[in-house]
Amino acid sequence: MTNHLTLSFLLILASLPLALNSAAGGLESDANKPLKSVGLSEATAFLPVDDAFTFSLNSDDDSATLVWIIAPEHYLYRHAFSVAIDITHSDGSIKQIPLTAQTLFSQGIKTTDDYFGPVQIYYYQATAQLPMEQIKALASHTDGSVNQRQLSIQYQGCAEAGLCYPVQTRQIQLP
Numbered sequence: 115m116t117n118h119l120t121l122s123f124l125l126i127l128a129s130l131p132l133a134l135n136s137a138a139g140g141l142e143s144d145a146n147k148p149l150k151s152v153g154l155s156e157a158t159a160f161l162p163v164d165d166a167f168t169f170s171l172n173s174d175d176d177s178a179t180l181v182w183i184i185a186p187e188h189y190l191y192r193h194a195f196s197v198a199i200d201i202t203h204s205d206g207s208i209k210q211i212p213l214t215a216q217t218l219f220s221q222g223i224k225t226t227d228d229y230f231g232p233v234q235i236y237y238y239q240a241t242a243q244l245p246m247e248q249i250k251a252l253a254s255h256t257d258g259s260v261n262q263r264q265l266s267i268q269y270q271g272c273a274e275a276g277l278c279y280p281v282q283t284r285q286i287q288l289p
Contacts, residue, residue: 180242187274192234194270216245263288
């Protein structure tokens with residue numbers, strides 16, 4: 115009788131994982147499965163750059179702020195930001211005046227990048243306050259042959275899944 119009870123008990127224990135699995139809707143635990151590595155043959159869908167880093171300019175008469183909304187699991191590099199004013203003359207020539215040093219950028223997160231070393235990066239949002247006095251002064255001190263004025267903005271970021279986007283350049287017309 116004892117052997118029969120022991121055998122029945124062992125059979126119940128052996129069937130317990132099957133009963134639990136069917137009770138959970140056929141789901142299996144991942145706890146004991148080996149981790150799968152993602153190879154080059156498995157494509158990862160990356161966001162288009164304009165979806166990963168949405169860019170806009172908020173301005174009024176006295177101030178202008180560049181705003182980047184950064185998708186989750188993406189980041190922008192602080193050292194890759196560049197701001198300049200492009201003045202296009204009627205003869206087609208363009209004079210570019212750098213404004214990056216005078217632009218106030220929001221505080222990034224300090225980290226060490228495998229390729230660039232110590233850097234600042236931005237998650238979720240980055241902002242840059244433009245030097246409006248200097249922009250207005252540059253726009254007003256022209257020789258009369260100016261046809262067009264625009265800001266030229268450069269930035270670069272990466273997806274944490276392993277893709278770094280090329281440097282992006284956007285132009286914004288000044289009023």
